[in-house]
Amino acid sequence: MQPTIFERIIAREIPSTIEFEDDRVIAIRDIAPSAPVHVLIIPKRVIRNVDDLSEQDTELIGHVFLVARDLARKYGVVDNGYRVVTNCNEHAGQTVFHLHFHLLAGEPLGRMNSRPPRSAGSTRSMLFEGGLLVIAAIALAAVFNSMNPRQIPWVKKEYERTQATQNDIQKYLAPPEATGQNKPVDVTVDQPTAAPTKTEAAAPTTTAAPAASPSAEKPKNTFVADPGKVLEIGYDAFVRLISTGSFHLIDARTPEKYSEGHIANAINIYGGEAQSRIPDIIQSPRDRVILIYCDGGECELSHHVADVLKQFGYGPIFIYTGGWAEWKTKH
Secondary structure, eight states, rough: OOOHHHHHHHHTTSSSEEEEOOEEEEEEEEOOOOEEEEEEEESSSSOOSGGGGOOOGGGHHHHHHHHHHHHHHHTOTTTTTTTOOOOOOOOGGSSSSSEEEEEESSOOOOOOOOOOOOOOOOOEEEHHHHHHHHHHHHHHHHHHHHHHHSSSOOOOOOOOOBBHHHHHHHTOOOOOHHTSSSSOOOOEEEEEEEEESSSSOOOOOOOOOOOOTTTOOOOOOOOOOOOTTTEOOOHHHHHHHHHTTOOOEOSSSSSSHHHHHEEOOOOOOOOGGGTTHHHHHHTTTTSEEEEOSSSTTTTOHHHHHHHHHHHHOOOEEEEEEEEEHHHHHOO
Protein backbone atom coordinates (compact mmCIF):
# COMPACT_ATOMS: atom_id res chain seq x y z
CA MET A 1 0.00 0.00 0.00
CA GLN A 2 1.35 3.40 -0.99
CA PRO A 3 2.16 5.77 1.92
CA THR A 4 -0.15 8.77 2.24
CA ILE A 5 1.12 12.28 1.65
CA PHE A 6 1.12 12.81 5.44
CA GLU A 7 3.37 9.78 5.99
CA ARG A 8 5.76 11.19 3.40
CA ILE A 9 5.72 14.61 5.11
CA ILE A 10 6.46 12.96 8.47
CA ALA A 11 9.34 11.05 6.81
CA ARG A 12 10.63 14.37 5.36
CA GLU A 13 10.16 13.08 1.80
CA ILE A 14 7.89 16.06 1.08
CA PRO A 15 8.62 19.57 2.39
CA SER A 16 6.07 21.39 4.55
CA THR A 17 5.81 24.29 6.99
CA ILE A 18 5.98 22.65 10.42
CA GLU A 19 4.37 24.59 13.27
CA PHE A 20 4.82 21.94 15.98
CA GLU A 21 6.23 18.44 16.33
CA ASP A 22 6.87 15.89 19.05
CA ASP A 23 7.10 12.09 19.16
CA ARG A 24 3.32 11.65 18.80
CA VAL A 25 2.03 14.37 16.42
CA ILE A 26 3.12 16.86 13.80
CA ALA A 27 1.31 20.14 12.99
CA ILE A 28 1.77 21.70 9.55
CA ARG A 29 0.35 24.63 7.58
CA ASP A 30 -2.38 23.64 5.11
CA ILE A 31 -1.19 24.46 1.57
CA ALA A 32 -4.75 25.39 0.56
CA PRO A 33 -5.99 27.25 3.69
CA SER A 34 -9.71 27.73 4.35
CA ALA A 35 -9.04 30.44 6.95
CA PRO A 36 -6.21 32.87 7.83
CA VAL A 37 -5.06 30.27 10.37
CA HIS A 38 -5.39 26.73 9.01
CA VAL A 39 -3.13 24.11 10.58
CA LEU A 40 -3.33 20.32 10.22
CA ILE A 41 -2.57 18.35 13.39
CA ILE A 42 -1.59 14.82 12.37
CA PRO A 43 -0.92 11.81 14.63
CA LYS A 44 2.30 10.14 13.48
CA ARG A 45 0.90 6.65 13.97
CA VAL A 46 -1.14 5.67 10.94
CA ILE A 47 -4.85 5.68 11.80
CA ARG A 48 -7.28 5.83 8.87
CA ASN A 49 -9.88 8.07 10.57
CA VAL A 50 -12.05 8.47 13.68
CA ASP A 51 -13.87 5.22 12.96
CA ASP A 52 -10.62 3.28 13.42
CA LEU A 53 -9.88 4.69 16.88
CA SER A 54 -9.77 2.39 19.90
CA GLU A 55 -9.58 2.79 23.67
CA GLN A 56 -5.79 2.79 23.51
CA ASP A 57 -5.93 6.00 21.45
CA THR A 58 -7.64 8.01 24.22
CA GLU A 59 -4.42 9.63 25.42
CA LEU A 60 -3.26 10.38 21.85
CA ILE A 61 -6.50 12.19 20.90
CA GLY A 62 -6.43 14.15 24.15
CA HIS A 63 -2.88 15.19 23.27
CA VAL A 64 -4.06 16.36 19.82
CA PHE A 65 -6.54 18.75 21.42
CA LEU A 66 -3.94 20.06 23.87
CA VAL A 67 -1.66 20.78 20.90
CA ALA A 68 -4.57 22.58 19.20
CA ARG A 69 -5.11 24.64 22.35
CA ASP A 70 -1.44 25.61 22.55
CA LEU A 71 -1.32 26.55 18.85
CA ALA A 72 -4.44 28.70 19.25
CA ARG A 73 -2.70 30.54 22.09
CA LYS A 74 0.43 30.91 19.98
CA TYR A 75 -1.54 32.55 17.16
CA GLY A 76 -3.50 34.76 19.56
CA VAL A 77 -6.94 33.53 18.44
CA VAL A 78 -8.28 32.22 21.73
CA ASP A 79 -10.37 35.29 22.60
CA ASN A 80 -12.11 35.50 19.23
CA GLY A 81 -12.46 31.74 18.94
CA TYR A 82 -11.29 28.87 16.80
CA ARG A 83 -12.51 25.55 15.43
CA VAL A 84 -11.01 22.05 15.65
CA VAL A 85 -12.62 19.57 13.29
CA THR A 86 -11.90 16.25 11.57
CA ASN A 87 -13.57 14.52 8.64
CA CYS A 88 -14.44 10.82 8.52
CA ASN A 89 -14.79 9.16 5.10
CA GLU A 90 -15.82 10.58 1.75
CA HIS A 91 -19.22 12.12 2.52
CA ALA A 92 -17.61 14.17 5.27
CA GLY A 93 -14.97 15.42 2.85
CA GLN A 94 -12.00 13.28 3.91
CA THR A 95 -9.50 13.20 1.03
CA VAL A 96 -6.36 11.92 2.81
CA PHE A 97 -7.10 8.72 4.71
CA HIS A 98 -4.73 9.34 7.59
CA LEU A 99 -6.42 10.79 10.67
CA HIS A 100 -5.85 14.54 10.98
CA PHE A 101 -7.51 17.52 12.64
CA HIS A 102 -8.02 21.01 11.19
CA LEU A 103 -7.37 24.02 13.40
CA LEU A 104 -9.21 26.98 11.81
CA ALA A 105 -9.22 30.57 13.05
CA GLY A 106 -8.49 34.20 12.22
CA GLU A 107 -11.92 35.26 10.93
CA PRO A 108 -15.63 34.58 11.64
CA LEU A 109 -16.14 30.95 10.57
CA GLY A 110 -19.94 30.90 10.87
CA ARG A 111 -22.10 28.12 12.20
CA MET A 112 -21.43 24.58 11.06
CA ASN A 113 -25.09 24.18 10.06
CA SER A 114 -27.61 27.01 10.27
CA ARG A 115 -31.27 26.77 9.30
CA PRO A 116 -33.70 29.72 9.30
CA PRO A 117 -36.86 29.30 11.41
CA ARG A 118 -40.22 28.77 9.73
CA SER A 119 -42.39 31.84 9.34
CA ALA A 120 -46.11 31.90 10.00
CA GLY A 121 -46.75 34.29 7.12
CA SER A 122 -47.36 32.78 3.67
CA THR A 123 -44.93 35.16 1.94
CA ARG A 124 -42.13 34.44 4.34
CA SER A 125 -42.93 30.73 4.11
CA MET A 126 -42.61 30.86 0.33
CA LEU A 127 -39.30 32.68 0.60
CA PHE A 128 -38.11 30.10 3.08
CA GLU A 129 -39.09 27.21 0.82
CA GLY A 130 -37.51 28.95 -2.16
CA GLY A 131 -34.33 29.38 -0.16
CA LEU A 132 -34.35 25.69 0.67
CA LEU A 133 -34.61 24.87 -3.03
CA VAL A 134 -31.64 27.10 -3.79
CA ILE A 135 -29.63 25.50 -0.98
CA ALA A 136 -30.61 22.04 -2.20
CA ALA A 137 -29.54 22.94 -5.75
CA ILE A 138 -26.19 24.24 -4.51
CA ALA A 139 -25.70 21.15 -2.35
CA LEU A 140 -26.51 18.88 -5.28
CA ALA A 141 -24.06 20.78 -7.48
CA ALA A 142 -21.41 20.46 -4.77
CA VAL A 143 -21.94 16.69 -4.53
CA PHE A 144 -21.67 16.19 -8.28
CA ASN A 145 -18.65 18.47 -8.42
CA SER A 146 -16.93 16.50 -5.64
CA MET A 147 -17.59 13.25 -7.56
CA ASN A 148 -16.15 14.72 -10.73
CA PRO A 149 -12.41 13.90 -11.03
CA ARG A 150 -11.99 17.23 -12.85
CA GLN A 151 -13.61 19.44 -10.28
CA ILE A 152 -14.61 22.98 -11.16
CA PRO A 153 -13.37 25.50 -8.56
CA TRP A 154 -16.13 27.51 -6.87
CA VAL A 155 -14.09 30.70 -6.88
CA LYS A 156 -11.74 31.49 -9.74
CA LYS A 157 -8.26 32.08 -8.43
CA GLU A 158 -6.44 35.14 -9.72
CA TYR A 159 -2.84 34.40 -10.61
CA GLU A 160 -0.05 36.95 -10.64
CA ARG A 161 1.20 37.31 -14.20
CA THR A 162 4.77 38.53 -14.53
CA GLN A 163 6.55 38.60 -17.88
CA ALA A 164 10.11 37.28 -17.88
CA THR A 165 12.84 39.75 -18.89
CA GLN A 166 15.84 39.03 -21.10
CA ASN A 167 17.99 38.81 -17.97
CA ASP A 168 15.61 36.21 -16.47
CA ILE A 169 16.05 34.05 -19.57
CA GLN A 170 19.75 34.67 -20.22
CA LYS A 171 20.96 33.35 -16.87
CA TYR A 172 19.66 29.86 -17.76
CA LEU A 173 21.17 29.74 -21.25
CA ALA A 174 24.59 28.35 -22.04
CA PRO A 175 26.68 30.69 -24.22
CA PRO A 176 26.75 29.81 -27.97
CA GLU A 177 30.42 28.79 -27.83
CA ALA A 178 29.58 26.22 -25.13
CA THR A 179 26.93 24.52 -27.24
CA GLY A 180 28.56 24.92 -30.65
CA GLN A 181 25.29 26.35 -31.98
CA ASN A 182 24.11 29.78 -33.01
CA LYS A 183 20.42 28.90 -33.23
CA PRO A 184 17.94 26.80 -31.22
CA VAL A 185 17.77 23.04 -31.65
CA ASP A 186 14.70 21.89 -33.55
CA VAL A 187 12.44 20.20 -31.00
CA THR A 188 10.02 17.83 -32.67
CA VAL A 189 6.40 17.09 -31.84
CA ASP A 190 5.66 13.67 -30.41
CA GLN A 191 3.33 11.39 -32.32
CA PRO A 192 -0.05 10.68 -30.61
CA THR A 193 0.32 8.19 -27.78
CA ALA A 194 -1.94 6.70 -25.19
CA ALA A 195 -2.75 9.10 -22.36
CA PRO A 196 -0.64 8.50 -19.22
CA THR A 197 -2.15 7.35 -15.96
CA LYS A 198 -2.26 9.62 -12.92
CA THR A 199 0.87 8.08 -11.47
CA GLU A 200 3.05 7.70 -14.53
CA ALA A 201 3.68 9.89 -17.57
CA ALA A 202 3.69 8.49 -21.11
CA ALA A 203 7.14 7.95 -22.58
CA PRO A 204 7.31 10.32 -25.57
CA THR A 205 8.43 9.17 -28.99
CA THR A 206 10.72 11.81 -30.42
CA THR A 207 12.98 12.30 -33.38
CA ALA A 208 16.56 11.77 -32.30
CA ALA A 209 18.80 14.82 -32.48
CA PRO A 210 22.05 14.52 -34.47
CA ALA A 211 24.95 13.17 -32.42
CA ALA A 212 27.33 15.81 -31.15
CA SER A 213 30.82 15.84 -32.59
CA PRO A 214 33.55 14.43 -30.30
CA SER A 215 35.16 17.84 -30.05
CA ALA A 216 31.97 19.62 -28.96
CA GLU A 217 31.99 20.73 -25.34
CA LYS A 218 29.07 20.00 -23.03
CA PRO A 219 26.94 23.07 -22.21
CA LYS A 220 27.78 24.70 -18.92
CA ASN A 221 25.38 24.08 -16.08
CA THR A 222 23.96 27.54 -15.52
CA PHE A 223 21.05 26.51 -13.30
CA VAL A 224 20.48 28.57 -10.15
CA ALA A 225 17.43 27.69 -8.08
CA ASP A 226 14.94 30.52 -7.52
CA PRO A 227 12.20 28.98 -5.30
CA GLY A 228 8.69 30.27 -5.85
CA LYS A 229 9.49 32.33 -8.96
CA VAL A 230 6.85 31.96 -11.71
CA LEU A 231 7.27 33.92 -14.94
CA GLU A 232 5.48 33.97 -18.29
CA ILE A 233 7.39 33.68 -21.57
CA GLY A 234 6.65 33.83 -25.29
CA TYR A 235 7.60 31.51 -28.12
CA ASP A 236 11.15 32.79 -28.74
CA ALA A 237 12.17 32.54 -25.09
CA PHE A 238 10.55 29.10 -24.82
CA VAL A 239 12.54 27.78 -27.80
CA ARG A 240 15.76 29.22 -26.41
CA LEU A 241 15.20 27.52 -23.05
CA ILE A 242 14.36 24.10 -24.49
CA SER A 243 17.45 24.37 -26.68
CA THR A 244 19.65 24.24 -23.55
CA GLY A 245 18.66 20.63 -22.84
CA SER A 246 18.45 21.31 -19.10
CA PHE A 247 14.71 21.61 -18.52
CA HIS A 248 11.66 19.70 -17.25
CA LEU A 249 8.63 20.15 -19.52
CA ILE A 250 5.03 19.69 -18.35
CA ASP A 251 1.93 19.61 -20.57
CA ALA A 252 -0.96 20.76 -18.35
CA ARG A 253 -3.75 19.90 -20.82
CA THR A 254 -6.16 16.98 -20.49
CA PRO A 255 -4.82 13.45 -21.09
CA GLU A 256 -7.02 13.24 -24.21
CA LYS A 257 -5.45 16.33 -25.78
CA TYR A 258 -1.98 15.21 -24.72
CA SER A 259 -2.47 11.84 -26.46
CA GLU A 260 -3.46 13.60 -29.69
CA GLY A 261 -0.10 15.38 -29.82
CA HIS A 262 2.33 17.25 -27.59
CA ILE A 263 5.76 18.88 -27.56
CA ALA A 264 8.62 16.41 -27.45
CA ASN A 265 9.80 15.30 -23.98
CA ALA A 266 6.72 16.75 -22.22
CA ILE A 267 5.04 14.75 -19.46
CA ASN A 268 1.32 15.16 -18.84
CA ILE A 269 -0.05 16.51 -15.55
CA TYR A 270 -3.58 17.83 -16.08
CA GLY A 271 -3.90 21.21 -14.37
CA GLY A 272 -7.53 20.61 -13.46
CA GLU A 273 -6.38 17.81 -11.15
CA ALA A 274 -3.29 19.57 -9.79
CA GLN A 275 -4.22 19.16 -6.11
CA SER A 276 -4.87 15.42 -6.43
CA ARG A 277 -1.69 15.01 -8.49
CA ILE A 278 0.62 16.50 -5.83
CA PRO A 279 2.50 13.18 -5.32
CA ASP A 280 3.30 13.16 -9.06
CA ILE A 281 4.06 16.87 -9.31
CA ILE A 282 6.63 16.82 -6.52
CA GLN A 283 8.59 14.13 -8.35
CA SER A 284 9.74 16.94 -10.67
CA PRO A 285 13.53 17.50 -10.56
CA ARG A 286 14.80 20.49 -8.60
CA ASP A 287 18.05 20.92 -10.52
CA ARG A 288 16.69 22.38 -13.74
CA VAL A 289 14.30 24.93 -15.18
CA ILE A 290 10.62 23.88 -15.20
CA LEU A 291 8.59 24.77 -18.30
CA ILE A 292 4.81 24.41 -18.45
CA TYR A 293 2.30 24.94 -21.26
CA CYS A 294 -1.38 24.28 -21.93
CA ASP A 295 -3.69 25.34 -24.77
CA GLY A 296 -2.53 28.97 -24.84
CA GLY A 297 -4.64 32.11 -24.85
CA GLU A 298 -6.88 32.29 -21.74
CA CYS A 299 -5.96 28.77 -20.57
CA GLU A 300 -4.90 28.77 -16.88
CA LEU A 301 -4.14 25.06 -16.46
CA SER A 302 -0.40 25.82 -16.53
CA HIS A 303 -0.86 28.22 -13.61
CA HIS A 304 -2.70 25.51 -11.60
CA VAL A 305 0.33 23.22 -11.86
CA ALA A 306 2.80 26.07 -11.32
CA ASP A 307 0.95 27.12 -8.16
CA VAL A 308 1.47 23.67 -6.60
CA LEU A 309 5.13 23.62 -7.61
CA LYS A 310 5.57 27.09 -6.13
CA GLN A 311 4.07 25.99 -2.81
CA PHE A 312 6.62 23.18 -2.60
CA GLY A 313 9.57 25.48 -3.23
CA TYR A 314 10.25 24.85 -6.91
CA GLY A 315 11.60 27.55 -9.16
CA PRO A 316 12.20 29.11 -11.51
CA ILE A 317 9.04 28.08 -13.36
CA PHE A 318 8.39 29.47 -16.84
CA ILE A 319 4.90 29.34 -18.38
CA TYR A 320 4.79 29.33 -22.18
CA THR A 321 1.71 31.49 -22.82
CA GLY A 322 1.40 30.67 -26.53
CA GLY A 323 0.88 27.05 -25.57
CA TRP A 324 0.04 24.19 -27.89
CA ALA A 325 -2.07 26.42 -30.15
CA GLU A 326 0.91 28.61 -31.09
CA TRP A 327 3.38 25.73 -31.17
CA LYS A 328 1.29 23.83 -33.77
CA THR A 329 1.25 26.82 -36.13
CA LYS A 330 5.06 27.02 -36.08
CA HIS A 331 5.82 23.31 -36.34
